[in-house]
Amino acid sequence: MPAKKVSSKKAPTRARPEAPARPVEPRPSDTPPPEAPRRPRLKKTVVILSRKRSLYSTRRMVEAIKQRGHRPLVLDTLRCTMVLAPGQPRMLYRGVDIKGVDVVIPRIGASITGYGLAVVNHFEMMGVPVLNGAGPISQSRDKLRALQLLCRSGLDVPRTVMAHDRSNVRKLVEEVGGLPVIIKLLRGTQGVGVMIAHSLQELQTIVNTFWDLGQEVVLQEFVAESKGRDVRALVVGDKVVGAMRRRAKKGEFRSNIHRGGEGHPVELSPAYIDVAVRAARLLGLEIAGVDMLEGRAGPRLMELNSSPGFEGLEKATGQDIAGAMMDHALAFASARTAAYSRPTL
Ligand SMILES: Nc1ncnc2c1ncn2[C@@H]1O[C@H](COP(=O)(O)OP(=O)(O)OP(=O)(O)O)[C@@H](O)[C@H]1O
Ligand SMILES: [Mg+2]
Numbered sequence: 414m415p416a417k418k419v420s421s422k423k424a425p426t427r428a429r430p431e432a433p434a435r436p437v438e439p440r441p442s443d444t445p446p447p448e449a450p451r452r453p454r455l456k457k458t459v460v461i462l463s464r465k466r467s468l469y470s471t472r473r474m475v476e477a478i479k480q481r482g483h484r485p486l487v488l489d490t491l492r493c494t495m496v497l498a499p500g501q502p503r504m505l506y507r508g509v510d511i512k513g514v515d516v517v518i519p520r521i522g523a524s525i526t527g528y529g530l531a532v533v534n535h536f537e538m539m540g541v542p543v544l545n546g547a548g549p550i551s552q553s554r555d556k557l558r559a560l561q562l563l564c565r566s567g568l569d570v571p572r573t574v575m576a577h578d579r580s581n582v583r584k585l586v587e588e589v590g591g592l593p594v595i596i597k598l599l600r601g602t603q604g605v606g607v608m609i610a611h612s613l614q615e616l617q618t619i620v621n622t623f624w625d626l627g628q629e630v631v632l633q634e635f636v637a638e639s640k641g642r643d644v645r646a647l648v649v650g651d652k653v654v655g656a657m658r659r660r661a662k663k664g665e666f667r668s669n670i671h672r673g674g675e676g677h678p679v680e681l682s683p684a685y686i687d688v689a690v691r692a693a694r695l696l697g698l699e700i701a702g703v704d705m706l707e708g709r710a711g712p713r714l715m716e717l718n719s720s721p722g723f724e725g726l727e728k729a730t731g732q733d734i735a736g737a738m739m740d741h742a743l744a745f746a747s748a749r750t751a752a753y754s755r756p757t758l
């Protein structure tokens with residue numbers, strides 16, 4: 414629901430017969446007279462944009478919302494219809510207007526990024542608090558864009574190059590510190606699209622295949638000292654609410670749970686917490702799964718995930734990650750509502 418700005422002028426009282434007729438001020442639309450400042454509703458409606466309500470993270474968030482006495486509403490992103498009307502953007506779900514939403518939590522899978530971002534953007538246009546917003550989701554989903562922003566701010570990332578020059582692959586390898594080299598699709602997830610090349614010939618074959626298919630890739634330094642492990646820190650607001658170290662299965666360098674990796678709880682040092690929170694803030698993410706490699710000199714950022722699944726993290730740590738996320742989402746919604754309800758002078 415678009416948050417209404419409330420005028421500081423007094424609300425009109427019932428007309429008295431003796432009062433002289435006053436010209437009626439034109440209103441921007443045929444909406445009812447100005448309301449009193451909007452009081453945050455006690456029971457909030459929390460929309461989760463998700464393709465399936467049976468997904469673990471979606472189910473857990475629904476539970477957490479109910480436990481807190483609020484109303485969860487799971488909407489399939491692809492069934493949301495955006496109506497563009499001047500000054501009054503609306504959202505339809507199966508033909509019905511969606512109103513009275515207090516906060517939206519998008520869980521946008523990689524396969525529907527384009528449509529998903531449009532839906533998230535539309536909710537933002539309607540004045541509904543959204544975490545994460547469309548801009549931050551979009552820039553974190555592009556691994557190159559995210560790394561550009563992180564290293565511009567001085568955060569440590571593995572040496573990375575992006576190029577399209579087939580004649581120069583040897584030079585690219587030198588730039589990232591020699592073989593083996595990691596090759597990454599810009600928008601891969603769950604370890605799909607992350608490869609390793611041990612020889613120049615192998616690398617040449619892989620990059621040529623991708624370039625011929627019209628796919629861009631980045632080449633990255635292989636951080637050998639991480640030994641098939643990485644750290645996933647879940648940042649919510651300005652805190653790390655849970656962290657695990659993931660260990661790749663034998664013969665695999667990717668530690669993703671989806672690739673057979675195992676998660677173990679880990680107590681992060683302040684340096685890792687600081688880097689994870691700074692990285693999320695830099696990309697504007699309220700909720701972020703921050704992946705870091707354990708370099709010799711400390712954390713090396715790999716990527717930030719804007720719709721992080723947390724089944725592995727809850728199971729590894731036994732922590733209530735869904736609860737921490739919902740507490741933040743509800744506080745975020747209340748802070749936004751209070752800001753919108755402030756009278757304009
Ligand atoms: N430069 C690197 N050096 C060593 N290992 C790496 C490097 N980059 C990635 N890896 C390994 O590959 C895994 C997948 O990489 P990355 O996190 O970039 O991909 P993803 O497909 O987006 O994963 P996610 O499912 O976490 O979104 C990492 O968790 C890590 O174990
Ligand atoms: Mg990822």
Ligand SMILES: [Mg+2]
Nearest residue numbers: 604704715716
């Ligand atoms: Mg990752």
